[in-house]
Amino acid sequence: MTQPATLEVAASKDHHGENFPVASVLIAPRYRPAILAYYRFARAADDIADSPTLTPKEKIARLDAFEATLLGHTDSAATALPLRASLAETGITPRHALDLLTAFRMDAVKTRYADWAELMHYCAYSAAPVGRYVLAVHGESEATWPASDALCAALQVINHLQDCAKDYREINRVYIPLDTLTAQGIGVEALAAPEASTALRACLDGLIDKTADLVATGWLLPPQVRDIRLRIETAMIAQLADKLVTLLQKADPLSEKVHLAKFDFLLQAILGLFKGLFTGFASSPRVGALNSVPAKEK
Template structure:
């Protein structure tokens, strides 16, 4: 029998930023900010691995997530996944707000496995996805009032897109279903269909409807790159947005249970470059000195 897991680090799966569906702090991001984003990612990854660990009870997951939060805020012991982020937050004058909100999402994952409707799913995205975009924007010193709403829309869309792509795997491995149950009922689908090798016509209709709703979110977020002062960050977000649009449109016709939705590396790069090129056409290069983020931004 294996030893019980003591810390979040013990639950790590080995998955890193290069395994994610979308770029995490690519080299478009200025080196002065990449360290903070990667430290944030690694902290969040530790919490996600706890929430998805099949050998832990919901109660033990909550305890470990609480310990991660306490380590970050100084209320508890340390953890190797925490110290780099603590240093970066101090260096950038940032509070731990966004990281702690993501832990709230992982607590939801520990307790909840079904979502009644779209509003419940977007509420989950408020904690599981939107804090990521907000943290990146705050580290770059962007104005929350100007950029948060469109960033929130893109982040929610990315989260729903990932849920749709992984719907079969999430159901089989974790008995977790993010697809709203009311949309399933509307099209005559049921949860058990997610365990099949191929999506039924009813489930395909569900996925199409949710993909269409996701495209609406991406349209709401489309102005974001032009609202960002940091030129390099605007290109990063433009690339991610273009990738998300292409992949979401693919779900209008593709079956995530039997077909690979993501493109190969070459097509992935070309699509990202298309987003970058479009942004370059819309806005000339604007150089500015780095603006330190205000302490307490994002509270």
């Protein structure tokens, strides 16, 4: 095997800088290393896909090296090695990481999305695998996947809406579906304005409404989660998503930073904590928790 190489670009943030909790103190310590290994793999690969200096060909080559390292064909991508070791230890399928790489390859070459369905297809690879991996680490049933997928897609679209102007200006990428812009008689250049026009506001409002529906479906997740700590964490995340949807309904992402202040973040987290504590357990059993006998890959 080749020796590990520096294929990564400068990290844009660590797990403390994300909109939503990543391996927070609520997560049981025995699960945290596996989750952080996945997060660091995802962050490094995402930064490659978002690099303003790498060409699409260079991005694809580096992402291919991540996959080859993850699957044990090479050691060339150093950041993929901890996740490879974690997957070997836990018996969790690499599928959830490979799906992420599919999304990042899309980002390397694709800058526009035709409609909501195409955006949701992207989210099925860029967002859903994250929730599924965390659930797998905790040994939760795959019956939790539909609600988790909806919540993760909502988080992804919230991020797209928060950064819609920045993504267009800095890397010429637009996740706002083109058909929604066309319906209002505008193009992607509307995202370069100092503030949202009435037409762009109508586009954003329609997307926010669809995102709110995703969050509503995502609220079905906490009661299905058997691990009490993860159940609280998912309720906190759903509560934070609800609040950010409310903020996006009132704020203009072109002219202001639509993020929760520290106090508001803490308040929403506490509300989510109580909702998680008082939601009921689902009847579905847990399957194959970390350090138990791994389920066979499908």
